[in-house]
Amino acid sequence: xxxxxxxxxxxxxxxxxxxxxxxxxxxxxxxxxxxxxxxxxxxxxxxxxxxxxxxxxxxxxxxxxxxxxxxxxxxxxxxxxxxxxxxxxxxxxxxxxxxxxxxxxxxxxxxxxxxxxxxxxxxxxxxxxxxxxxxxxxxxxxxxxxxxxxxxxxxxxxxxxxxxxxxxxxxxxxxxxxxxxxxxxxxxxxxxxxxxxxxxxxxxxxxxxxxxxxxxxxxxxxxxxxxxxxxxxxxxxxxxxxxxxxxxxxxxxxxxxxxxxxxxxxxxxxxxxxxxxxxxxxxxxxxxxxxxxxxxxxxxxxxxxxxxxxxxxxxxxxxxxxxxxxxxxxxxxxxxxxxxxxxxxxxxxxxxxxxxxxxxxxxxxxxxxxxxxxxxxxxxxxxxxxxxxxxxxxxxxxxxxxxxxxxxxxxxxxxxxxxxxxxxxxxxxxxxxxxxxxxxxxxxxxxxxxxxxxxxxxxxxxxxxxxxxxxxxxxxxxxxxxxxxxxxxxxxxxxxxxxxxxxxxxxxxxxxxxxxxxxxxxxxxxxxxxxxxxxxxxxxxxxxxxxxxxxxxxxxxxxxxxxxxxxxxxxxxxxxxxxxxxxxxxxxxxxxxxxxxxxxxxxxxxxxxxxxxxxxxxxxxxxxxxxxxxxxxxxxxxxxxxxxxxxxxxxxxxxxxxxxxxxxxxxxxxxxxxxxxxxxxxxxxxxxxxxxxxxxxxxxxxxxxxxxxxxxxxxxxx
Amino acid sequence: xxxxxxxxxxxxxxxxxxxxxxxxxxxxxxxxxxxxxxxxxxxxxxxxxxxxxxxxxxxxxxxxxx
Numbered sequence: 096x097x098x099x100x101x102x103x104x105x106x107x108x109x110x111x112x113x114x115x116x117x118x119x120x121x122x123x124x125x126x127x128x129x130x131x132x133x134x135x136x137x138x139x140x141x142x143x144x145x146x147x148x149x150x151x152x153x154x155x156x157x158x159x160x161x162x163x164x165x166x167x168x169x170x171x172x173x174x175x176x177x178x179x180x181x182x183x184x185x186x187x188x189x190x191x192x193x194x195x196x197x198x199x200x201x202x203x204x205x206x207x208x209x210x211x212x213x214x215x216x217x218x219x220x221x222x223x224x225x226x227x228x229x230x231x232x233x234x235x236x237x238x239x240x241x242x243x244x245x246x247x248x249x250x251x252x253x254x255x256x257x258x259x260x261x262x263x264x265x266x267x268x269x270x271x272x273x274x275x276x277x278x279x280x281x282x283x284x285x286x287x288x289x290x291x292x293x294x295x296x297x298x299x300x301x302x303x304x305x306x307x308x309x310x311x312x313x314x315x316x317x318x319x320x321x322x323x324x325x326x327x328x329x330x331x332x333x334x335x336x337x338x339x340x341x342x343x344x345x346x347x348x349x350x351x352x353x354x355x356x357x358x359x360x361x362x363x364x365x366x367x368x369x370x371x372x373x374x375x376x377x378x379x380x381x382x383x384x385x386x387x388x389x390x391x392x393x394x395x396x397x398x399x400x401x402x403x404x405x406x407x408x409x410x411x412x413x414x415x416x417x418x419x420x421x422x423x424x425x426x427x428x429x430x431x432x433x434x435x436x437x438x439x440x441x442x443x444x445x446x447x448x449x450x451x452x453x454x455x456x457x458x459x460x461x462x463x464x465x466x467x468x469x470x471x472x473x474x475x476x477x478x479x480x481x482x483x484x485x486x487x488x489x490x491x492x493x494x495x496x497x498x499x500x501x502x503x504x505x506x507x508x509x510x511x512x513x514x515x516x517x518x519x520x521x522x523x524x525x526x527x528x529x530x531x532x533x534x535x536x537x538x539x540x541x542x543x544x545x546x547x548x549x550x551x552x553x554x555x556x557x558x559x560x561x562x563x564x565x566x567x568x569x570x571x572x573x574x575x576x577x578x579x580x581x582x583x584x585x586x587x588x589x590x591x592x593x594x595x596x597x598x599x600x601x602x603x604x605x606x607x608x609x610x611x612x613x614x615x616x617x618x619x620x621x622x623x624x625x626x627x628x629x630x631x632x633x634x635x636x637x638x639x640x641x642x643x644x645x646x647x648x649x650x651x652x653x654x655x656x657x658x659x660x661x662x663x664x665x666x667x668x669x670x671x672x673x674x675x676x677x678x679x680x681x682x683x684x685x686x687x688x689x690x691x692x693x694x695x696x697x698x699x700x701x702x703x704x705x706x707x708x709x710x711x712x713x714x715x716x717x718x719x720x721x722x723x724x725x726x727x728x729x730x731x732x733x734x735x736x737x738x739x740x741x742x743x744x745x746x747x748x749x750x751x752x753x754x755x756x757x758x759x760x761x762x763x764x765x766x767x768x769x770x771x772x773x774x775x776x777x778x779x780x781x782x783x784x785x786x787x788x789x790x791x792x793x794x795x796x797x798x799x800x801x802x803x804x805x806x807x808x809x810x811x812x813x
Numbered sequence: 814x815x816x817x818x819x820x821x822x823x824x825x826x827x828x829x830x831x832x833x834x835x836x837x838x839x840x841x842x843x844x845x846x847x848x849x850x851x852x853x854x855x856x857x858x859x860x861x862x863x864x865x866x867x868x869x870x871x872x873x874x875x876x877x878x879x
Contacts, residue, residue, distance in 0.1 A: 690829045712848070735847075748848040779840045787831050788841065794828055795845045 123170045123282045126210035127162055129155025130218045130225060130245060131177035152178065154327055156334040156385065157216050157245060159319035161274055166320060168275040170282075173208065174323045177221075180204060198224060198549075202231035212281060214266075214274070216245035219517060219563040223550035226259055233261035240281055244270050246349060250519040252294040254559040256301045265294040269339070271316050273307045309357050313338060314365045318372060333373050337361060337386035337399075337414065345442070346452045346525075347480070349517040350387045358391050363402035370410050381411040381435070390416040396425060400432035411435045418461035426464070430471035437468055438476040444497030445490035448483055452522070458497065469504035477501040481581065482514035482537070484526060487571045491580075495606055498584060499599040502592050503719050509588065511581050513537040513574075515563040523562050530558055530565035535574045537563065579624075582634035583609050590640050591669045594647065594662070596718045601658050608651060615646045644670060658724040664709040671705035671736045672746065689766065689794045692786065694804040696769065696793050697762035701738040702801050704757065706731060712748060733757070735801055747799060752780065756792045760802050766793060 155176050162172035184200050194200070205213070205228075213232055217225050229241050244266040248255060252265035264287065266273050273292035280287045287295050292307025310316065313336070321327050338360035341350045366384070374380050390396050403410060413436035414429075429437075441461050442454045449455055468475040479494050494511070501509040515537030516523035516530060523530075532555055554561040566574060584605075587595045599605035616623025622642050624633040633639055648666055652659040688694075698704075710730045717724055733754035735747040749757060752775055759769045770789035775781050780788055796802045833841070 688829060690831055745849055750844055750846055752844045753847050775844070777840075777844055780844055783833070783837050783841070787833060787837075790831055791828065791833070791838075791841045792845050795826060795847070798826055799847060799849065 123212060123278055124210040125162075125165055125170050125172045125212045125214060125278060126175060126205065126208055127158040127172055127214045128175045128205070128216065128225075128228070129158045129177055130216045131181055131221045132218070152182075152326070153330050153332065153334060153383070154319070154321060154324050155216070156319055156336065158214070159321060159324060160316060160336065161214075161244075161270055162320035162323055163317040164271045164275055165278060167317060168279065170275070170278050172320065172323065173210065174320070175205065175208070176324070176326070177201065179326060198227045198231060201228050202235060205232055206235050210239065212240050212242060212278060214242040214244060215248075217243055217247040218245060219247045219515070219561075222247045222251075222561060223547070223553045226255070226262075226553065227549065230259065230261050240264065242266060242274075242277065244274070247518065250349065251560045253301055253303060254557065256294060256296065258557055258560060263296060267292050267294060268307060269310050271310055309340065309359070311359070313359050313361045318369050321373065321377070327377050327379075330377075330379060332381040332383055332413075333377070333379050334383040334385055335366065335369055335373070337366060337384040337389055339386065341388040342391060343388065343417070343453075344521075345454050346521040347442075347483075347514060347517065349520050358388070360386070360389075360392065360395050360399075363399040366399065367402060367406060367410075370412075371408070374408075374410070380409060382413070384412045384414045387415055388417060388420065389414045390420040390425065393420070393422075393425060397428055400425075400428045400434075403432040404428075409433065413437065415440070417456060418464040419456050421464055423467050426467045426471055426473065430473055434473055436474040436476070438478065439465065439468075440478045441497060442478065442480050443483065443486075443490065444479065444494035445486070446493070448486060448490050451485050452483060462497075462500065465501055465504055465507050469506040472506055475501075475504070475507045477507050477509040478512065479510060480512045480514050481577050482566070482569055482572070482574065484522075484529075484567045484569055485571075486569055491572060491577070492604060492606055495580070495584065496599070496604070498588075499596060499605050502588055502596050503721075511584055513577060513581060514567065516565060516567050518560075518562050522567070526567040527558075527562070529568055530562055531568060532558075532564065533566050533574060535566055535578050579613075579630055579634075580606065580609055582631050583612075586634040586639060587643070591643070591665075593715055593718060594665050594669050597658075597662055597665050597714070597724070598647070598651070600718060600721065600724060601656050601662060608655075611651060611655060612643060612646050615650050616642060658727070660708050660729060661714055661724045661727050664707045664711060664714060664727075667705055667707045668711045668734060671703065671734050672744070689790045689797065689804065692767040692770070692790075693765050694806060695762060695765055696760040696797070696802045696804055698757070698760055699737065699800055699803050703736050704754075705734045705736065707734060737800060745800070747801065752777070752788075752792060753796060756789065757796060757801060760793075760796070762805070766790065769793070 155174065155178070158174055162174055165172045180201055181197065184194070184197050187194065195203075213229075213236070215225050215229055225243075225247075229243070232239070233241055240263045241261055242264045243252075243255065243262050248262075248265045249267040252267055256262050256265060264277060266277060270292070273290060276290045277287055277293060279285075280290060287293055288297065288302065288304070291305050294301060294303045296302070316336075319335075321333070327333065338358070340357045340359050341348075342358050370380075370382055373382070410433045412433055414434065415438040418439050418441065439461065440454075441456065441458075442452060443449055444458060446458055449458070465475055465477060477498070479498055481491055481494055483490070498509045498511055501507040513535065514522075516526060554564045558565060569577070584595070595605060598608040602608050613623070622645075624630045628636060628638060644666060647662060652662045652666075656662050708729060708731060709727050710732050711734070713730075714724070714727055716722075717727060732751075733749045735749055735757065737745040737747065739745070755775075756769065756773060759772055764772070766789060767786070770786040773785050773789055773792075775785075775788060793802065793804075797804060
């Protein structure tokens with residue numbers, strides 16, 4: 096029973112603490128705030144990087160979907176995307192240190208909007224920030240009901256409402272039916288007590304209503320209200336929901352808490368119609384098709400793909416799958432239907448842990464699937480986790496080996512995460528009393544390289560609300576070691592992928608090379624992580640690259656390697672890639688004719704030659720098939736790297752004759768001089784007049800941008 | 814996620830007529846076949862994305878300058 100009284104603001108207030116608007120029915124202005132992900136990176140350089148922006152600058156599909164439903168019900172929703180706001184904040188004039196904090200910035204921005212109800216979607220990594228923003232908004236607009244929803248609030252609803260009295264209601268789980276019912280109740284001043292799927296205040300009590308039923312007919316959910324998100328036109332891709340619910344029960348996963356285990360898919364007709372609508376309205380043809388486990392129902396996946404193929408229209412899309420719910424034929428069909436990227440949650444490379452964490456996938460089969468997606472040129476995220484409470488060093492090695500083995504496939508992008516005990520998952524529930532706050536956070540719960548001090552205080556006070564920021568102890572593994580190994584592998588695989596694979600193949604276990612590297616840098620304070628360049632920043636820096644290359648060259652290859660020549664060749668190549676070559680400033684005279692033998696060829700500015708002891712391409716082929724590196728013959732090869740003005744980098748693997756010719760282009764010799772010094776070893780070439788060989792080769796090199804021809808010898812010589 | 818590329822490009826090489834026979838041109842093409850790997854934005858993904866440049870020679874008839 097509600098007790099109402101008029102307020103000075105023309106609003107009504109209830110004794111249960113949930114403010115009500117006196118205006119009845121539709122037209123209620125509802126502001127929905129999408130959860131921030133980009134604030135995970137407090138460093139503006141990182142936040143502005145292309146990789147992060149690609150992730151952050153996409154439509155907040157959850158709140159847009161709810162907005163569409165609310166519009167149907169006569170409410171007037173508006174959307175606030177905290178990722179976009181974060182970029183506005185970063186780009187606002189002034190030094191970061193002198194700016195107000197992001198939370199206050201958001202509150203000030205929200206305060207400029209007109210709304211009757213304020214809803215926050217939530218995810219675990221930014222939940223402290225979401226709560227702080229809500230607190231500021233309640234202070235600014237005490238009469239506006241604050242509703243929480245989304246994956247995090249859904250599972251920590253009661254402790255959140257106990258700890259934070261400014262949260263009026265939590266909508267749990269799928270909200271497309273619950274939220275309109277709640278908004279209608281607020282609009283009409285009715286009690287929300289009959290609404291399933293909410294947690295609300297009743298006087299001093301917090302009441303948890305029964306769960307709402309899952310939404311059986313997903314086709315009935317309208318297209319997300321993209322028209323409320325004008326930034327969509329700037330997006331590279333658009334997220335669209337394919338379906339919900341995962342029938343599996345992995346012990347670390349929170350999906351089942353939110354979408355339940357009932358597997359549901361939208362019909363192909365609905366998804367294709369929505370893709371067409373987005374394409375026709377916004378000109379976007381790439382979609383992130385969201386479903387935690389799209390490929391569970393083979394028949395329906397194939398039907399979807401065949402339907403897309405039958406349209407004859409070109410759409411590109413990404414999806415998630417389990418490696419045991421997909422096969423070669425499906426992968427081929429998905430590729431034909433436009434699948435460009437796939438996410439495989441492998442989780443652990445240890446067969447033992449597969450059983451313990453109830454993932455239960457066959458690792459050999461998983462490797463076969465990754466090979467197949469690579470063959471079909473589908474970019475494949477190979478997601479692995481370490482830090483399971485039962486994990487041993489052997490389990491960790493198995494996971495690391497799976498990671499490195501994935502690197503052998505061009506289209507595979509392995510990831511290694513540290514386990515986050517997500518709230519109310521079986522794993523978190525089982526280990527709840529053991530959780531420790533050791534600052535070795537999962538990237539799932541990472542708020543940058545430093546946790547915000549205000550967040551830290553909240554987290555430390557409420558393990559029940561923020562367990563994902565805590566750790567489950569790993570008695571058989573040093574968690575600091577795990578964190579450093581992760582930084583090493585992730586940064587190493589991005590910066591020198593094949594060197595990492597080669598070290599793994601050479602040693603049989605890349606963790607040995609990692610440990611040797613740690614011993615190597617520990618012997619010299621000028622190497623490795625240091626006070627002014629702490630671990631994660633160090634591994635993300637060029638200093639790490641320089642250190643690691645020095646380690647392999649000076650320590651590992653001569654002392655520990657079985658195939659030092661191969662490692663040196665890869666090092667030479669990787670160094671050529673990493674070398675900072677000057678951008679070209681020279682303008683080549685296009686009208687120069689190579690048959691003019693008085694011209695002086697010279698390396699173009701920005702071109703650098705590097706000698707390798709063995710054929711790099713052959714080494715890579717050998718690494719791909721896990722061949723015997725000792726069989727790689729000594730075969731010197733020359734690489735030319737060329738930096739373009741637009742930062743594009745070309746690497747040219749030179750044929751022996753090209754290399755010989757290029758080395759003679761020192762800017763002091765004419766075409767005629769070079770022809771006199773060229774000594775082709777190939778018999779068929781020897782039969783061709785040297786001048787013609789020289790002209791032909793120089794023209795190839797000139798057209799490949801490696802040399803320029805100059806007329807004035809005196810000016811260019813030396 | 815951006816899809817990786819592994820593409821074969823054909824580059825037309827235009828040469829003045831310097832009196833090479835077809836057999837000689839074919840032989841020279843083989844001996845000057847360089848493999849070009851290109852990547853936008855730096856070396857990170859370079860090592861796994863190859864663009865093979867196949868040199869195709871088209872002879873342009875013009876008098877060589879002695």
